[in-house]
Amino acid sequence: MTATGTFLRAFLRRDRWLVLWFLLGTPTLYWTQAYSVDGIYRSQAEFDRAAAAMGDNAAFVAMAGPARALNTTGGQVAWQASAFGAIVVGLMAMFIVGRHTRSEEETGREELLRSGVVARTAPMTAALLAATVASAVVAAGVTGSLLLYGLPAAGSWVLGVGVLGCGVAFGGVALLAAQVTTTARATYGLTGAVIGVSYGLRAIGDVSGGGLSWLSPIGWYQAMHAYSGERWWPVVLLVVLGALTTAAAYLVFERRDLGAGIWATRVGPDRASPRLLSGLGLAWRMQRSSVFWWSVGMLVGGYAYGAMGDDVTTMMGDSQFSKDIFAAGGGADLLDSFYAVATLMLVLIAAGFTVSSALRPHSEEQAGRVEALLATGLSRARWYAGQALVTVAGSVVVLLAAGLGIGVGYAAVTGDWSAVQRLTGATFSQLAGLLVLGALARLLHAVAPRWAPLAWLGVLYCWVILMFGELLEFPQWVIDVSPFSHLAAVPAVDMRWTPFLTVLALAAAMSTAGLLAFRHRDVH
């Protein structure tokens, strides 16, 4: 037990920044819903009208959750934030568990630890505890911020405790996933899939009114009915799921070898296919499954946005607030403005792919796999260019999926099939900005490898500008730092090629600078 305590302290210490970010982000997710709802509607009548429209819209229900008390601020907060809050805390628990268990084992560091005088299970116990502590901290932040905002206490507590429950449940899932898979990437993939399926099950369940939502941990959280007749017992389901998966994880752990999963690793070809045999071929091989899954995700996510159809105008009310939010769209037509902003949101989600893909060279270098490659006839420039090309091509594919998703979703609801081309075009109008974010990651990796992960701050920055730029009236130059601020917000306004090409040239220049810097630094 003493070893577990030591590990727990060490893990929490390592995770403190991660937890801090989630502590800032998650309560903000809830709190901003309250803030924006109270800003949008000027009268209760207007609010009632919008709430009715929202509750009737299947796409909204699928995206957020079962419609309950939508004409109250609390009801809106629970509805709009809970599913995403569950996902966010689930991802946090997953990262914390994964990085201290499978990731350590994969890199062989765990072997060193376990050979010390510690209980075999001490690291995994401590990892799960660390995830639980982190979830509790975030949960306290959620409850605290909602209480401070002035929402009813019971509902605020329910939303917070539910967050903790989701952290425990998905932390347990991650712990089990870490036992059955052999790489951290696969652990994250499997846990992420479970979270995704939970979200999908409750979406179908909520829309069809069937029982499928009861198969989903996110559904359980929402079944706690925050701000609309709270009930506590569904949290037991979350805890039980956490307990069962944890117990299963320990069982598997006792029965498997260090470094192994439960599935014997499959064998593969003894010869390489000719397509693999180049820097570019290797880069594509490493990333193709990620391109595929991101595309699937963006297709589905885009569809959900598009399927909101024309209803969005009813729901947005006609206050200054909603005009402000969609002012980023810049157009006169509210519907077009909405889709301009929705597209940009999808593009910023796609930035998740672009930046992680652009950071791939960084993780390859960290894993010590670059040395052997660059000791062959493969020049640094070719290796770098191959990686960059895959990131750019992958981003195009992922954007195409997002655009098709939103276009087809809209067309399926409205019957307006010309929207497919219009909305796909809108998505692509933001490509240049996306590529700047990727180029930033490349440049950081080339110039200051230790700071490469800071490229994520670029994505965060663009998000903040998109969400709050107009609202909080940031100085113009702060807004202008985001490359997206310069691009035409299609379809709200017409495509403008000059800024697009200028931003594209910026991305190219940053990538080239990265290449030059990379050619002149030590490779480790």
Add this chain to the structure above:
Amino acid sequence: MEHVIEISGLVKTFGSVRALDGLDLEVHPGEVHGFLGPNGAGKSTTIRILLGLLRADGGHVALLDGDPWRDAAALHRRLAYVPGEVNLWPGLTGGEVIDLLGRLRGGLDERKRADLLERFQLDPTKKGRAYSKGNRQKVALVAALSADVELLLLDEPTAGLDPIMESQFQQCIDDFRDGGGTVLLSSHILAEVERLCDRVSILREGRVVECGTLAELRHLTRTSIHAELATTAADLATHEGIHDFVAEGHRVDFDVDTELLGDVLAHLGTFGIRSLTSQPPTLEELFLRHYGDEVVAEPQPAGATS
């Protein structure tokens, strides 16, 4: 080409750490050159500079008559590298990695590839993660040895290999040298060095402190002598080149600097030798002498008993 590798005054710093501090190294064509030294001496750093992965901060480096930093990719087609720690891609099989590295180097010899897989008993269908440490090392070895190159840069290539594989490796290096190839071999396995290397360089703290054939190096260290004499010989203790002198009646035990062996034996003869055994220095002694702190205290005053 006079030298395959020619390094003089090489300096490399990492922040405040001076990893290489005026290193000189010459590797002749067709030789297997041992590269030895304690942990952190700078062996891997030197090899990485030779590969153009790290940039030298000072000094002159020539590899195959080229500049390893500027002409990296072109030079790499003429050499193969085996790192001490092989990291494979989790999603690629050993066979795929061998083909990939081979092709990137400009093609590999199919016959050699098949032969080496056989020799090292390596299953090329497993994926990266599934290989043990030794097997990962074998993947890199097969990839390097099946290439048609002039130079091998090997950084502790046999760490983790079992004794049978070790002897296969030695066989491969013999074949490679017989084919006219040159090898720079960093290793902590002295038996391997003794068996394979024509010349060795010993590093300490970023500098080469000794360089030569093993015979030459042996000459620089001490031979143990046990002798029975006709008379007592107390004044031997102060003779030049004698260390750790112990006398017990007519019997004497001491170590002698090998280069002064003849001199000492001649002096010993004046006491009347009844019996004499001499033990040449083992390789371990040779290295311990260079690895330990002792070297710092050199030159020792003659006759000092330590």
